[in-house]
Amino acid sequence: MFENLSDRLERSFKILKGEGKITEINVAETLKDVRRALLDADVNYKVAKSFTDTVKQKALGMNVLTAVKPGQLMVKIVHDELAELMGGEAVGLNLSGRPAVILMSGLQGSGKTTFSGKLANMLKTKEHKNPLLVACDVYRPAAVEQLKVVGGQVGAPVYSEPGNKNVNEIADHAIAEAKARGNDVVIIDTAGRLAVDEEMMDEIESLKNHVNPDETLFVVDSMTGQDAVNTAKEFNDRLDFNGVVLTKLDGDTRGGAALSIRTVVTKPIKFIGTGEKMEAVDVFHPGRMADRILGMGDVVSLVERAQEQFDEEEAKRLQKKIQKNQFDFNDFYNQIQQIKKMGNLKDLASMIPGVGKAIRDVDIDDNAFKGIEAIIQSMTPKERSHPEVLNNSRRQRIAKGSGTNLQEVNRLIKQFDQTRKMMKMVTGSKMAGMMGRMKGMKGMPGMPKMPKL
Known part of the structure; x- marks a missing residue:
């Protein structure tokens, strides 16, 4: 969303890049380009003009700190004014009626x-x-x-x-x-x-x-x-x-x-x-x-979506399995399902600062996990629970059953083994510390409540 507008605004801010200070001339030049970008995005003309006039007034009225470059200051002002233009704060529903x-x-x-x-x-x-x-x-x-x-x-x-x-x-x-x-x-x-x-x-x-x-x-x-x-x-x-x-x-x-x-x-x-x-x-x-319009990502929304799928008891169970090196393909499959519930994969990736622009022209299909799911579903219950039994003949059968090839099956199993080893390395005190921090998020301003168990 807003990809063209993001690109145009980024180009506009480059006018101030390398400038030592904010002046009426370079601000006017930057905001002229910003106004064009807004109009190209189909923003109402009066809204666009009022917006850029406000930004100009605030920019010229500020003294730039030595640690802040003019371009960075302009991004901050534009960000704050964009947020204000769209309402400032989120507004919830009035559900006081019965019903x-x-x-x-x-x-x-x-x-x-x-x-x-x-x-x-x-x-x-x-x-x-x-x-x-x-x-x-x-x-x-x-x-x-x-x-x-x-x-x-x-x-x-x-x-x-x-x-x-x-x-x-x-x-x-x-x-x-x-x-x-x-x-x-x-x-x-x-x-x-x-x-x-x-x-x-x-x-x-x-x-x-x-x-x-x-x-x-x-x-x-x-x-x-x-x-x-x-x-x-x-x-x-x-x-x-x-x-x-x-x-x-x-x-x-x-x-x-x-x-x-x-x-x-x-x-x-x-x-x-x-x-x-x-x-x-x-x-x-x-x-x-x-944040998203200016290419800064949206980490808070990403965390909220993750926490909606977060089950503390399930996390504890997984931690014990990982510590005992018992993490299996059933667990792996369940983790994929939780990721899919969080929403469109490209949309999720774009919430990470800096990633949105990098993947803009990359087609991330919602069926990206389809091949992996087919391979896991073609395994027997024993094979999913005990990946170590997956010899060559079993792998060939799985490849035929999943509509993939032996190379793809081998690649998945190799990646799974590497993931399992890495997960075991970071368990213990690190895992406990991470879970403690996630619990602590409950009391942080603006963070969503953990689901009730």
């Missing part, structure tokens, strides 16, 4: 139904909520079926009334059903509509006034760029929504919507969709997004 009601709104094809499922999944797994999905898209063919498929994927029930076109009535019955069943969150999926369709806009405005939701979210496809911002403004004028959801931010988008929408509608971006999987949704953190 809490969340109303989805947006254009056709913006991804409301899929996001409804993703949000239900996030609330279930991270907030320990019991959501109910409600099918209020009574126009699109198969819309109810799509929501049922999405609900089935995340294990969330779906309320629908086939044949009933009265969305207010459906919502009333769904909320009553949620109270009876003990669902503490109701997520209402609505039909996509155009801002110019007066009848459809009247309907969702009526629905909002009728159910008085705790949250009204506007879901928008970030790939539509400036059009997304204009549409958000039109919807906000009618619905006065609480927050924005940017979907498809993993695509070939210029990022202008994320940088403009907060200023234009004065409503926070609350979530971003980063892929097709049900887990591919993140709370929007302006500071972290500024």
Whole structure:
């Protein structure tokens, strides 16, 4: 995401590289290039101009410390202003209602139904909520079926009334059903509509006034760029929504919507969709997004994703196996599954500072582990538990069964042996110290809580 913008900003900052001090001339030249970069990224012109004017004012008003180069100072100022432009701080959901009601709104094809499922999944797994999905898209063919498929994927029930076109009535019955069943969150999926369709806009405005939701979210496809911002403004004028959801931010988008929408509608971006999987949704953190736009990575989000999959008891069990040199292919396979649950592999790698740019043109397929998984799955239970029995005839059988060749099987087993030896070397006091530090993260500001066991 934001790859073109990142490149352009990096080139802009090179204007100040080697300069001894910040002057009005070199700042003006740098920010002229920054403004062009923002406009090319489809950022609203007024937003881009206001942004660069603020950066210029702050840059010229600062004395550069001897230890800080002008280029570094400019990056710091731009980073802080980018974060502020996108909202400054992450804004959560208001779930105070009993049940809490969340109303989805947006254009056709913006991804409301899929996001409804993703949000239900996030609330279930991270907030320990019991959501109910409600099918209020009574126009699109198969819309109810799509929501049922999405609900089935995340294990969330779906309320629908086939044949009933009265969305207010459906919502009333769904909320009553949620109270009876003990669902503490109701997520209402609505039909996509155009801002110019007066009848459809009247309907969702009526629905909002009728159910008085705790949250009204506007879901928008970030790939539509400036059009997304204009549409958000039109919807906000009618619905006065609480927050924005940017979907498809993993695509070939210029990022202008994320940088403009907060200023234009004065409503926070609350979530971003980063892929097709049900887990591919993140709370929007302006500071972290500024890090990524400027090529600084996003280590905090990477740690959060890792800790969501971290099981302390499992880690202790693995530590004992490693110390006894009993780490086997079953354990190796389980570790691969945990990594896959963390999200898109290229997206994960880009969160590491400096790596994003290095792998920009490298295609990292989500099926990168497919060959390894096939080889392990072609082993017998004994072979997985006791890798030392893997003689040449067994390896040839595994190669045929996995659709690979003997060289690939030998390479995996060799890498596994090397990994096992290395893991044994770093156990003991180092492993204990690492686990102690991970436990200690619970009390650090901004760090996620460890999962309850």
